[in-house]
Amino acid sequence: MRLYTLLAAAKINLYLEIVGSRPDGFHELIMVMQSVSLCDRITVRSIGVDEIRVRCDHPLVPADETNLAYKAAALVMAQFPDAMAKLGGVEITIEKQIPVGAGLAGGSSNAAAVLVGLDLLWNLGLTRSELQDLGAELGSDVPFCVSGGTAIATGRGEQLDALPGIDSLHLVIAKYESEFVSTPWAYKTYRAEYGDTYVTNTQGWQERQAQVRSGEMVRAVARRDAIALGQHLCNDFEKIVLDAHPKTAALKATMADLGGLGTLMSGSGPSVFTLAESEAQANELAAKLRSALPDPDLGIWTAQFVPSGVQIAS
Ligand SMILES: C[C@@](CO)(OP(=O)(O)O)[C@H](O)COP(=O)(O)OP(=O)(O)OC[C@H]1O[C@@H](n2ccc(N)nc2=O)[C@H](O)[C@@H]1O
Numbered sequence: 001m002r003l004y005t006l007l008a009a010a011k012i013n014l015y016l017e018i019v020g021s022r023p024d025g026f027h028e029l030i031m032v033m034q035s036v037s038l039c040d041r042i043t044v045r046s047i048g049v050d051e052i053r054v055r056c057d058h059p060l061v062p063a064d065e066t067n068l069a070y071k072a073a074a075l076v077m078a079q080f081p082d083a084m085a086k087l088g089g090v091e092i093t094i095e096k097q098i099p100v101g102a103g104l105a106g107g108s109s110n111a112a113a114v115l116v117g118l119d120l121l122w123n124l125g126l127t128r129s130e131l132q133d134l135g136a137e138l139g140s141d142v143p144f145c146v147s148g149g150t151a152i153a154t155g156r157g158e159q160l161d162a163l164p165g166i167d168s169l170h171l172v173i174a175k176y177e178s179e180f181v182s183t184p185w186a187y188k189t190y191r192a193e194y195g196d197t198y199v200t201n202t203q204g205w206q207e208r209q210a211q212v213r214s215g216e217m218v219r220a221v222a223r224r225d226a227i228a229l230g231q232h233l234c235n236d237f238e239k240i241v242l243d244a245h246p247k248t249a250a251l252k253a254t255m256a257d258l259g260g261l262g263t264l265m266s267g268s269g270p271s272v273f274t275l276a277e278s279e280a281q282a283n284e285l286a287a288k289l290r291s292a293l294p295d296p297d298l299g300i301w302t303a304q305f306v307p308s309g310v311q312i313a314s
C-alpha cells in the first residue's frame with residue numbers, strides 16, 4: 001500500500017495537577033487524559049523523491065519543517081534511513097478540524113498519526129511502545145496521542161497507565177477563535193506564580209501520585225461513574241489562564257450554568273468542555289450555548305469519548 005489515511009483524535013484533560021519542577025526543566029505532572037472524537041485527518045503517501053512534504057490549508061499551521069507532523073517524519077527517517085532509501089519519501093496531508101493552540105493536542109495528535117502511518121507505509125513493524133518512545137522525543141503529549149483512550153499520565157506527561165474506558169460519555173467543546181494560549185507561556189507563568197508551592201523531591205511526587213491514583217477522579221473513572229467524574233474535574237492551569245483570558249473565564253461560567261455533568265478548561269487552554277451523558281444532551285447543551293453566546297468568534301463542537309488516539313481510516 002502506498003497511501004494510508006489516519007484519524008488523529010484530540011485529547012482533553014479530565015484532571016491536571018502540576019506537582020513540581022523536574023531536573024530536565026519540565027514540570028512533573030499527574031493527569032487523567034481522554035481521547036475524543038474531534039479529529040484531524042492525516043494522509044501519508046509515498047513519493048518518488050527522498051523528501052518530506054507537508055500540505056495543510058489551515059492558516060495558523062506551518063507547512064514547513066516546524067510542523068510537528070514533519071518533525072515526526074524526520075525522526076522516523078533519521079532512525080530508519082534504509083526504509084526511505086528503499087521506498088522513497090513521504091507527502092503528509094493534514095486536514096484540520098481540531099482548533100489550533102487550544103489545549104486539545106492538535107499538533108501532538110498529528111505527529112502521533114504520522115508515526116503510526118509511516119510504520120505502516122514503510123513496513124517497520126514497530127510496537128506501540130516503540131512508537132510511544134519515538135513520540136516522547138517530539139513532545140510530552142505525543143505518547144498519549146499514539147495510544148489514546150483513557151489514561152493516567154505522569155512524569156512530564158509521557159508515562160502512561162491505561163484506565164478503563166468510558167466510551168458512553170459525550171461533550172461540548174468551545175473556544176473563541178481569537179483566543180490562544182501558548183503552552184510554554186502557561187508553564188512559565190504557572191511557575192512564576194505557584195513555584196513556591198511545588199513538591200521538591202521525587203518521594204513527595206510519588207506520594208502525591210499514590211493519592212491521586214486512589215483519589216476521587218480515578219475512582220470515578222474506574223467505576224465509570226459519569227456524575228462523580230463530572231464533579232471531580234480539575235485543572236491547575238485554570239488558576240492562571242482564566243485570569244489572563246477573561247473572555248474564556250466568562251465562557252466557562254456560561255458553560256457551567258448550562259446543566260451538563262461538569263465543565264473544565266482543557267490542558268493549557270483556552271478550550272473549555274462540558275460533559276454530557278448522551279449525544280442528545282450534548283446537542284441540547286451546544287444549542288443552549290449558541291443562543292446564550294451568539295458570537296461568531298465562538299467555535300462550538302460536539303464529540304464523544306473514544307478508546308483510541310490514532311485510527312486507521314483506510
Ligand atoms: C499542557 C498539556 C497538558 O496535556 O497540553 P496542551 O495544553 O499543550 O495541549 C501538555 O503538558 C503539553 O504537552 P506538549 O504540548 O507536548 O508540550 P512539549 O512540546 O513537550 O513542551 C512545550 C513546553 O511546555 C513546557 N512543559 C511541557 C510539559 C511539561 N510536563 N512541563 C513543561 O514545563 C516546557 O516549557 C516545554 O518547552
Ligand SMILES: Nc1ncnc2c1ncn2[C@@H]1O[C@H](COP(=O)(O)OP(=O)(O)O)[C@@H](O)[C@H]1O
Binds near residue numbers: 062067101103
Ligand atoms: N500539525 C500541527 N497542527 C497544529 N499545530 C501545529 C502543528 N504543527 C505545529 N503546530 C504549531 O503548534 C502550536 C500549538 O498548536 P496545538 O498543538 O494545536 O496546540 P496545543 O498544544 O495547545 O494543543 C501552534 O502554534 C501551531 O502553529
